[in-house]
Amino acid sequence: MRKEFKLLAAAAVVALGSIGAAQAQSMMAPVVTSGMYQPSYSAWDGFYVGAQGSLVAMKSHEIDPAVLVLGEELLGDIGGSAGVFAGYRYQLNDWLVLGIDGEVNNVATQFEYNGRQNYGALKWDAAVRATLGYPVAPNVLAYGTVGYSWGHFDLSPSRGGASTEFTAGGIQLGLGVDMLVTENLMARLNATWTHYGVNDVPGGGTSEPSNSVVRAGLAWKF
Incomplete structure (x- = not known):
């Protein structure tokens, strides 16, 4: 009887030890090796290039006593533009995407x-x-x-045809939304505000232009 009891006790100890070892192993964190983990694919990584059309609302503070009736006037215009844009983006994580973007446009304002x-x-x-x-x-x-924007202005019509062209630059701020229609086709809608500073006009006077622009475009993402 004593021998049977010892055998049962030994079997119970072995069983309890096996259960404890299995539970301890299941609680251990899995070991991750470099070959087991791959970063998630980012749909926004890469280059893109596209074309766009824009609505341009211009405003300019002009000072020119030789031309303007009051010598100083605030002029405005709403026109349009067409151009191309390109850029590159890199997604750092699930909530942050960094990029650089550039554009060139032919503008029609007056x-x-x-x-x-x-x-x-x-x-x-x-x-x-x-x-x-x-x-x-x-x-x-x-x-x-x-960013920074450059604009080329031509005020020659107000001077009887005398050349008064100049290029001005200034800070640009904006907001936008881009949507991937397919894996490679991207639609764009954004708006910017640009101030070109106070500029000396060839032939006399100063010009202080600014604009607000709304753009819509399509791009191919590589």
Whole structure:
């Protein structure tokens, strides 16, 4: 009887030890090796290039006593532009996408004074900007931009044809949303505000232009 009891006790100890070892092993953290983990694919990584159309709302503080009736006037215009853009993005994690973006546009605007006379216009603009984005959905990216823009102005019509062209530059701020329609086709909608500073105009006077622009475009993502 004593021998049977010892055998049963030994079997019970072995069984309890096996259960404890199995539980301890299940509680241990799995070992992750470099070959077992791959970073998740980012739909926003890579280059893109596209074309866009824009609505341009111009404003300019002009000082020129030789031309303007009051010597100083605030002129405005709403025109349009067409151009190309390109950029590159890199997604750092699930909530942060960094990028750089640039554009060149042919602009059609015309400042008027005295209700009908052509004072001049913005002819073309270009910009480069940094972007900071947040993926609000797997295929939708909301972002803000900060950059620098150059604009080429021609005020010759107000001077009887005398050349008064100049190129001005200034800070540009913006917000936008890009959407991947397919893996490679991207739609864009954004808006920017640009201030070109106070500029001396050839032939006399100063010009302080600024604009607000809304763009819509399509791009191919590589």
